[in-house]
Amino acid sequence: MIEFRHVSKQYGRGSSALTDIDLTIGKGELAFLSGPSGAGKSTLLKMIAVMERPTSGTVSVNGQDVGRLNASGLPYLRRNLGLIFQQQSLLNDRSVLSNVMLPLLVIGTAGAEAEKRARAALDKVGLLDKATSDPMALSGGEQQRVSIARAIVNRPQIILADEPTANLDRASARKVMDALKAFHGVGVTCVIATHDDNILASASRIVYLEHGRLVDGPSSDSLQGAA
Numbered sequence: 001m002i003e004f005r006h007v008s009k010q011y012g013r014g015s016s017a018l019t020d021i022d023l024t025i026g027k028g029e030l031a032f033l034s035g036p037s038g039a040g041k042s043t044l045l046k047m048i049a050v051m052e053r054p055t056s057g058t059v060s061v062n063g064q065d066v067g068r069l070n071a072s073g074l075p076y077l078r079r080n081l082g083l084i085f086q087q088q089s090l091l092n093d094r095s096v097l098s099n100v101m102l103p104l105l106v107i108g109t110a111g112a113e114a115e116k117r118a119r120a121a122l123d124k125v126g127l128l129d130k131a132t133s134d135p136m137a138l139s140g141g142e143q144q145r146v147s148i149a150r151a152i153v154n155r156p157q158i159i160l161a162d163e164p165t166a167n168l169d170r171a172s173a174r175k176v177m178d179a180l181k182a183f184h185g186v187g188v189t190c191v192i193a194t195h196d197d198n199i200l201a202s203a204s205r206i207v208y209l210e211h212g213r214l215v216d217g218p219s220s221d222s223l224q225g226a227a
């Protein structure tokens with residue numbers, strides 16, 4: 001379970017990126033973060049992964065106040081998180097398979113086991129046939145699905161994705177979302193930031209932010225007409 005209690009975040013001396021956020025995302029839930037550009041969606045995701053820490057308030061993951069974790073506690077938390085962030089792009093000097101094996105090799109998994117699990121992860125996102133390809137030879141949607149395979153290869157309990165369908169055409173976006181929903185289907189908690197009305201139209205839970213505050217946004221019912 002992910003809990004925000006009275007969480008505010010200010011970057012430097014700038015205005016508040018998030019203000020007094022109270023939010024609970026249950027275990028196994030699929031929650032979408034939406035709202036205009038600059039509303040604080042990425043900041044909220046980053047605080048769950050402790051890529052940023054709250055200025056005040058508490059963020060807890062499975063009962064643990066992660067904002068207070070020290071450097072030695074972070075790897076343990078992150079092992080339970082699958083992160084799909086734009087900054088974490090694929091390494092172009094390695095094959096697709098090697099990119100997906102990397103998180104396992106980093107934590108000391110033996111090569112043969114890492115390869116087996118990386119192949120299984122690629123299979124889950126429908127890209128086993130691209131294992132030996134160079135990431136640059138893949139379409140944007142395929143690259144994003146490789147990122148998902150890399151994020152889930154550690155079998156995380158929680159997936160955090162920031163605009164996973166940005167810059168993708170509708171068919172590719174659907175494949176990326178289907179891959180994410182499949183993990184939700186086996187009990188993984190997913191928190192996904194998106195502007196994409198097509199995705200939001202079928203969302204069961206939308207957390208809507210505006211100017212760093214939680215507000216009642218458009219419902220998925222009202223988006224169904226727009227999408």
Ligand SMILES: Nc1ncnc2c1ncn2[C@@H]1O[C@H](COP(=O)(O)OP(=O)(O)OP(=O)(O)O)[C@@H](O)[C@H]1O
Nearest residue numbers: 011012014017035036037038039040041042043044
């Ligand atoms: N590292 C940073 N340093 C200073 N200000 C930041 C930093 N990151 C974000 N901000 C500011 O915090 C606010 C929220 O940004 P954030 O990236 O969380 O919004 P967002 O909803 O994810 O936007 P987008 O949809 O454009 O990605 C913005 O005003 C942004 O300029």
